[in-house]
Amino acid sequence: MRSVVLCVLPALVAVAVGCGGGSSGRTDTAQQALQLGRPGSAWRALTPAQQLDAVKDCRLGAAVAASTASGSGPAFFSDRYRAIQRLQESTLTTALDRWFAAAGHAGQSLQEGCTAVAERLADIPSVARRPHVEFALPVTGGKGPLGLEVAGPDIELVGRVSPSGARVTLSRPGDRARSTATWRIDQRGDTVRVSLRSIPLGVSYLRVDVAGPGVRRAGRLLVIDRSHAPSRRPPRTFAPVLLRGTTSRTLSVLYIPRAARATVRSDGPVTLTASGSLLVAHRPGPTTTATIRPALYHDVRIAAAGPWVLRIEPVGAAQGGGGP
Incomplete structure (x- = not known):
């Protein structure tokens, strides 16, 4: 096993441990x-x-x-x-x-x-068949309450609702400190978008319920932690990062200081995960592009079924050559 250190300073640092570009004896x-x-x-x-x-x-x-x-x-x-x-x-x-x-x-x-x-x-x-809503990042949570860390007052969440026909509602739990946040819910089919506005500083709580005709009501607590804006502003931009490999690869740390666009190119399935949560999932085909929120990501893994190319660049940057 070899170790690779990739540093693109001052904006993005990734430390990779594993095998990404070598031959594995597998078919292409x-x-x-x-x-x-x-x-x-x-x-x-x-x-x-x-x-x-x-x-x-x-x-x-x-x-x-x-x-x-x-x-x-x-x-x-x-x-x-x-x-x-x-x-x-x-x-x-x-x-x-x-x-x-x-x-x-x-x-x-x-x-x-x-x-x-x-x-x-x-x-x-x-x-x-189980009544629930599964949110994409930045919402986290296992079997307990859902968690959401934000740096600003507004955010949009995307979730997948089960079972078919169930609807999502939000409320302010009576046994918790009253939240001043407001929301708007737009649900189409099994996809729901929740726009949260005026999230207060500190820790606040909302309740997320799923119910519908013939569907028993099920709910979970959403714990929102809004931090103060950092005293130092993050860099306005960072140098694009281009990674290539033929098999899966592990990065111990990936720092994204500003909203970034990740583009994956591969003829096979590829995923980019951090601490077990999906950042990007690519189906076999030309390319998949997704936005990655600013964060310091740990235990990052690129799982792939063959050769792949991953380019990460600031949102708004013109896509350059040499990548997907």
Whole structure:
């Protein structure tokens, strides 16, 4: 394993530990895509090493597909992504053996079968039936209250609502200090956008409820922490960063001082995560572009199923050459 230190001062520092650009003995993206497009009847003809590669890549593809919602635009949701990525390769391989041996599945592609099996193993259908709203970053939270850290009074949140037909409402909890924040909710299908305005300084609370016809009401507390504006202004800009690799890569720290645009180019699925939460999820295709909020990100990982290019540059900067 080699260590790489990437410093673009004064604006962005990333320390990378891992293997990103070297050969791994794997097939390239075009060959992998061709392999995953083969019918399920070809599964048993693959060698154990080929099956392992196929499982890693199709699991990532299934997780990326589960991380987006219709109409959400460049917003990515981590819960279902993490549930699928946590699946053990051996568990998924054994399940695929049974899946493609069953009547009616041999005509599916390897990726189609893998996606169906991964969603079943990760219990995605039951997650989709449970009344809840899953927010994209900067909202965080596991099984407890949702968390939101902001530096200004206004922000827009994007969420995915489950199940179909459920609606999102906000309220001020009676057992907490009254928040002066106001909000506007725009929900279309399973995508909801919440515009928060006049968020007070310090810690404040809102309650997020999901309910609808035939849907039991479920709610969570949203804890908002608005800090004072920093005494020193961040840099007005920073030098664009261009990263390339052929396999997955880990960055221990990624500092984004201002709103940035991340553009991913790859023929296979690629994700950029920080502390397990999605920043960017790229489906196989030309490019994916998303905005990354200013923050000091830790435990950053680029998961990829083949060669990829990632360019990070300030919002508003003209896209230069040499990248996506």
